[in-house]
Amino acid sequence: MRRGGSLLSLFLASCTGVQNVLGGQGAEDTNFIRLFTVFMVVCTVMYLIVVAALVIAVWRKRTAALSVDDRKHHETSTAARRALVAWTALITVGLVGLTIASFFTDRSNAANGSRPQLSLTVTANQWWWDVEYNSPDASRTLRTANEIHLPVGVPAQVTLKSNDVIHSFWIPNLAGKQDLIPGRVTDAQLLPNKMGLFRGQCAEFCGVQHAQMALDVTVESKTDFDRWYAAQLEPARSPTNPLQLAGYRYVTTRECGSCHAIAGTPAGGQVAPDLTHFASRRSIAAGALPMNRGNLYGWVADPQSQKPGNHMPTVGLASNDLHAIVAYLEALK
Numbered sequence: 544m545r546r547g548g549s550l551l552s553l554f555l556a557s558c559t560g561v562q563n564v565l566g567g568q569g570a571e572d573t574n575f576i577r578l579f580t581v582f583m584v585v586c587t588v589m590y591l592i593v594v595a596a597l598v599i600a601v602w603r604k605r606t607a608a609l610s611v612d613d614r615k616h617h618e619t620s621t622a623a624r625r626a627l628v629a630w631t632a633l634i635t636v637g638l639v640g641l642t643i644a645s646f647f648t649d650r651s652n653a654a655n656g657s658r659p660q661l662s663l664t665v666t667a668n669q670w671w672w673d674v675e676y677n678s679p680d681a682s683r684t685l686r687t688a689n690e691i692h693l694p695v696g697v698p699a700q701v702t703l704k705s706n707d708v709i710h711s712f713w714i715p716n717l718a719g720k721q722d723l724i725p726g727r728v729t730d731a732q733l734l735p736n737k738m739g740l741f742r743g744q745c746a747e748f749c750g751v752q753h754a755q756m757a758l759d760v761t762v763e764s765k766t767d768f769d770r771w772y773a774a775q776l777e778p779a780r781s782p783t784n785p786l787q788l789a790g791y792r793y794v795t796t797r798e799c800g801s802c803h804a805i806a807g808t809p810a811g812g813q814v815a816p817d818l819t820h821f822a823s824r825r826s827i828a829a830g831a832l833p834m835n836r837g838n839l840y841g842w843v844a845d846p847q848s849q850k851p852g853n854h855m856p857t858v859g860l861a862s863n864d865l866h867a868i869v870a871y872l873e874a875l876k
């Protein structure tokens with residue numbers, strides 16, 4: 544009984560929260576939930592009919608074996624033939640019904656993505672997400688990492704690429720999965736219909752840190768989104784005290800800047816997450832750690848013990864450099 548209770552609570556826990564296929568916060572997810580319910584009901588009814596037919600057949604066989612009456616035997620086989628015809632008709636109707644339901648779900652999903660008002664390019668890397676917001680006006684394009692902000696009710700087109708191996712883009716609360724394949728461009732459509740904080744997750748095993756390849760998703764009002772967008776377009780904040788200045792000097796002249804970019808500074812590396820507004824994000828290292836000072840110290844001092852195998856080396860920083868770098872990164876709001 545207790546085990547049943549804990550299994551039930553585990554099941555219910557998977558039905559709530561930031562990473563939930565039954566959340567229904569996106570148009571595509573809502574369509575899929577509806578289709579899932581239709582399949583579940585039809586298949587349950589079919590299953591119950593099969594079980595009932597099985598019980599009746601066993602029961603009849605027993606009574607028929609006891610009877611030596613030929614006429615009765617003939618009646619039984621006629622009834623069985625009728626049941627078989629009815630069952631075949633029911634299966635046909637059920638399968639055609641499910642096919643039609645799938646067709647309309649696909650059509651509705653295609654219609655949701657037909658007039659996108661926002662264009663993003665998400666590029667997967669072992670093990671982080673590069674996110675670009677595209678615009679015909681070059682001054683309005685922006686780059687961030689491991690996070691997506693979306694205005695509620697606005698259809699977005701997401702172009703998907705991969706720099707290394709096959710990954711899969713999946714924000715369960717909003718939509719289904721889509722693979723990101725090296726050398727090939729795929730796409731996904733997102734139409735969030737409720738505000739909230741969600742979690743995306745790579746859904747294709749892509750190496751040792753696959754599980755720690757997450758994406759913070761914020762669905763907010765158009766006003767909040769525009770405010771966030773405008774802030775992200777700004778160059779990085781300048782250091783405001785000697786400690787931050789020391790951190791700025793280290794990050795822009797030593798190892799960090801050869802991989803990471805910070806807009807408005809000499810740091811221009813393109814192979815690691817953009818850090819321009821790093822401290823405004825909710826997490827560090829693609830969702831591996833919540834954003835706070837303790838985790839930042841742990842990450843910068845020894846990224847290999849935090850997320851073994853990732854491409855950021857542990858460089859053995861002197862403690863004064865570590866304090867300075869953390870102070871500067873914390874200022875990058």
Ligand SMILES: [Cu+2]
Binds near residue numbers: 745747748753754756
């Ligand atoms: Cu993965």
